Amino acid sequence: MKYLRLFLCLVALCLTACMSHVFVDTTTRLQIENRTEVAILGFDVISEDGSVLPWIRDTIQPGEKSRVVEEDWVGNFRVRVRFDKWNGVHSFNGTACATETRVVVALAKQSEADVKHEVDDGCKQEGRVEMTFAEVELDFEGGSQYLVVSEDEDGKAVFKFR
């Protein structure tokens, strides 16, 4: 009888869907701290086909933290951090109907990313889109994660989980 009760408990546990739920997180609760000197305009997950899924939509001023946003991203994903400007590059005058991307800083380590400045003069999208951003592949382990975005001496964007 002692084991029957244990067995029934195990069966009940199995039926409640998730055996791994006890020790595996299926969502990531992300908070970003901005330690750069420019504002972060947003944090998105980007796909191979160019579509974008926003994760954190807050504008994070230098020295501030974002809200905690819970999403279903556990694994290894390519993300994009949009900056207000980088190294003083704020606006870019491109020729009409041309997409231009230029690297503001070169990539050094994996957790450090190129900061790119892209200008689209209405060819891809409606109107003029100008963007300064950094793309990096990050490994989200699930659960609460605290991402610190900073700038190193060479002027590269550095991403670190705390």
Added chain:
Amino acid sequence: MAAGIAFADPIPTEALTQGGLVMRDRQLRDIGLVMRGGRGGFVDIGYTYTPSSEQLELKSKYGFHDGYAFRHHYGIFGSWVLDSNSHFGFLTWFDRVGWDTQDFFFFPHYGEAAHISSAFTWGFSYTNTKYDVTAALGLQHQNLEIASRRYYPDEQDSLLFYWGHARYKNFSVQGSFYGNTFQTIRLSLDLESRALYGGVSSGFKTYLPNLAATVYRRKDGEDDANFVRLNWEQNLFDQVLYADVSYDFPKGGFHSATLKYYPDPSRLLGFEASCLRRNELGGSRELLWGGAIDFFVLRLAYNSAFDYDNMFRAKGTLIAEIHFNLGSIDGQFFGRGAPKPAPMETTKSQFDLKKFMKNRIEQNQGIIKTDSQGNKVIEAKGIRYEKSDAGSTSAEGGK
């Protein structure tokens, strides 16, 4: 931080959307094996187990998602004897496969990137042992339980696929249809003689090949891209060592080859080594070598051709399957696709009492010795109570 530890190649989203076709075809192949006899019973139940969430990651356009690929299945066939020659059977096969962010038995988590689909095949069969014919027909339901449009392309599922199977001696035809178009048509020629179904248990007839050709209907954009898969199963030694080769026609060529060793022809235990040629979309082709060990209730496989085909091209990782399959005909038991029943002493004595008694008498004769004058001497072993008026077996044996 940038890259996690990956044990294996991730599962592509396209492999999950093709899961329905794979399930339906494998169920019909299994039904074909059971319909070789078309009577008795068969049960098959299995549950794949991959303990780590990083073992079979999902590769979507966004990156690599941690989670679990799974395959749960059962197949049950039971038949009733109508008269001395006729058997009427009912069969159901069910598979639920996919990928989810958590593992489960019955109730999934339904994560954002989850893809879960199921296929249910059922039908009725009729077998006449006098003419050695079987006919079976039924329906197939393919159901897409969950798939986010953000990750997966549209796919066709339907509750109204139908199928039929007809066998005369060792030749069978099987087809599955949707509306007025066929999905698969399979012709099988099981030339191998199997003791289980009244054939010989040794000799050249057991070395005849089992051939099958399956025509698959596939859409390639607007055009039909039908192809034929040829299967050749060949007994190499004493119905314990088999080779199984599959070949795609007209394009594709060699698909896979499996060398299988069953310590007993009843196939309750098995070892296999396989080689599969991957046809990647990029045009690169490589050979995938793998193997599996099947311990009756536990199957451990690494890169095996069966898992690559049936578990979303899973590769580079150990896959455990807790399963059970057993068939029964005339009180004899066998594993899936076996040529001979399992050796069981109890069933022999139950069904051939005369032979059993004769054997026992012969065994007793061996004990009888002759002394120096040539007289028979019976040595009693142990104490036995015998009635004086009834002849005991040992006394009869002595005469």
